[in-house]
Amino acid sequence: MKEKLVLIGNGMAGVRTLENLLELEPDMYDITVFGSEPYGNYNRILLSPVLTGEKTIDEIMLNDDAWYAENKITLHKGKTVTKIDRKQRKVIADDGTEVEYDRLLIATGSHPFIIPVPGHDLPGVIAFRDINDVDFMLAAAKEHRHAVVIGGGLLGLEAAYGLIQQGMKVTVIHLMDTLMERQLDSAAGKMLKKSLEARGLEFLLAASTKEIIGKKRVQGVLLEDGREATADLVVMAVGIRPNIDLAKSAMLHCERGLVVNDTMQTYDPRVYALGECVQHRNEVYGLVAPLFEQAKVCANHLAHLGYAKYEGSMTSTKLKVTGIDLFSAGDFHGDEDTEEVVMQDVAGGVYKKIVIRDNKIIGAVMYGDTIDGAWYFQLMRDGTDISDMRNHLLYGQAHLGDAGHGGENAVMAMSDDMEICGCNGVCKGDIVKAITTKGLFTLDDVRAHTKASSSCGSCTGLVEQLLATTLGSDYSDAPRKTPMCACTDHPHDEVRTGIIANQIKTIPEVMKHFEWKTENGCPKCRPALNYYLVCAWPDTYKDDGQSRFINERVHANIQKDGTYSVIPRMWGGDTTAKDLMSLAKIAEKYDVPTIHVTGGQRIDFLGIEKETLPKIWGDLSAAGFVSGHAYGKAMRTVKTCVGSEWCRFGTQNSTQMGIDLEKMSWGSWMPHKFKMAVSGCPRNCAEATIKDFGVVCVDSGYELHIGGNGGIKVRATDFLCNVTTPEEVIEYSAAFIQLYREDAHYLERTAPWVERIGLTSIKEQIVDNEVGRQKLAERFHFSQKYSQDDPWTQRAKGAEAHEFVPMKQVG
């Protein structure tokens, strides 16, 4: 016979507990739920977006009737429990329904507080608490013009913003002289007021309500100081009070809330309670994240596991008003023992304040730029000593001397145990793992599998970035333990090491050795394995064309219409009249639709049909051109300036240096594309400091720079060392290239690779270790013996013909 569990309160806290419990012990209890509202369980914190019209009620339902049926839960909708009989262990509802329990869970939530001023019971005066209130406000907005919201806290401002979106003229009356004073200091409060005023809200601050005026219906609000505001609708949002009447009547010990211990039990151990109705260690919570933490503990105890303990929550706040970024956490006011680090740019709308005690963050307020909120919150919870990072703390975690897509940067820079979804306590690692192991592709998938972003939605941007970075291959900054792809449990490094250690020579052998879970891999792992084998066994490995992306298989870049682009090499960006004439003739002969000068100092023929490729290559080859590998994870271009040959500032022959580098390295396959540049002087016209390997000529020789990137995420190079001769440039660059080839993960550019393994490690291997450097360079030159065979010439002569001609013409 199953135990009987009764839940009073069909809201987020209670139902979340049931969900957690069903995951742990699906068959332990017969469950009955009482809810006073005539709905299933919905996401109360998303009422604001319903009011603004950004979401519908259907979209915020969390558990519909079918969910209760599937889980064999008896739901009594629209019935309010009026009595708990603890002796006979049963609850009685207002309609007379009686249900016995072995364990009882009270999650009755809270009441909105209504200020008992004269007129508070007039028609048109409401709270902002449930779907009824939202419906009422939506209806009022259709018929009436003026609204007053009493209360300038989180809820009041969300209500006010919603009403303005519905076309009403809204005045906010607030007792204090700062908005959201529980979450913001006065500087941030003022900035918030300014942006809300820009959205049309009006404010009466330091305003105490004396009376709500009206005859049949509300007409206005009168303040103590005599000010008045016209109102056809008054929304009271001045706070909530734990709903403990029922608990009190059952003689359960209550103070401000129903008192519970660390396992969420009341003074009657059969009776559990959680959510906004409880008081735990003297705290009463009104935000969603603590409720969910409590739910986990409560479910754990109900499942007779008993190892979880609730020890209170640290909360952070975000305001759900579109376009306003605001974050606060902890103690942001500080006292005599605390220090503050502040950045304030009123015109730019950015304000950040971090409060520090004993070199630890104890609170933060941010306005305008909140991308690092999660980072500060994490540092705060972990009690991290921040003395080493004080100087750049305010610039955020992404401040590594780079620019570009900061958001992506931020989520990339997060460690796996950092929380993304504060509402549901989901960390980055959980989400990444779910994305990779469960093959998730969309936000909804992630929501379904992890619950991240499914409550207040303010972390949606971060989750989307995580999806992009996890699925997109360009920035696989994933920690080392992450498997290569869903086909295997092994990470890149393990597979690479295993290939060498076990002398594995083919893709099927790798898959067998590492117990691949799929028949022949996927488009993620096959190209990676093919590259790792090419790199490991340059002289003997037979390249597997079918494991290459089409561009590398046919040595041209597929375009959106299925035609291809053809870019021949132009060594170091130098050309001649004869070469240009050859190119012009060929372009004319094949009627090339578009000729474009690329960013890598060469010429691109666009719109070539696949079948034409071998023919055009034959002509290019005859004119002395070779493939530019513009399509490959390979050495692309070496950009140069004219250097000392022409430029009055040039210090060395940068053009020749570039040509030599390109002649040395062309044709080599890489983990990702690889670009170089040589500038003739520190004016750096060839932009060498955003290349994978950059050379800046100086009077005394050559500065070598590594790990730059000018793509999605701009990263300036790190300085490697100075050398004095062109021979050294060649040796160091060959060694660096080979180190990257042997160490980086497939599809990892040098920029994230350098950040992952660290500049120090690279310097040790290239600069400090002469023998190691020479060995690396030798291995590169050895590999080049087998790769500098122009693929275009081969194919023009008939190699791989099946790629270029139809099998048959029919019809």
Next chain:
Amino acid sequence: MQTAVKKETESSEWIEIGHINDIPRLGARVVSAGDFNIAVFRTENDEIFALRDECPHKGGPLSQGIVHGKRVACPLHDWKIHLDSGEAVAPDEGCAASYPVRIDGDAIYLSLTPKKGCPNK
């Protein structure tokens, strides 16, 4: 395109398109059918499948994709398509028309009448 309901594929419709070794394992070749192409795939176990050479997403040439198991990944945006049905792998939705194929010895025969069930072309 072809909406007419066909009965059994008649033997007279089978067209010999070539030898199984004309197609690389885990690869594809194109059969040109006038104004459109049909991609003919060969899996690791020498199963042959034929799909219209247009991804249901943005028309990418499926014949150029990476074949893995009984799927191909479109080269343009990496949609995965089931080789046997032409259906996109969930959660993507869409379908590339699928054509009957018959192997006789090492010779491959193709019918130009698409199988039923796929709403497009």
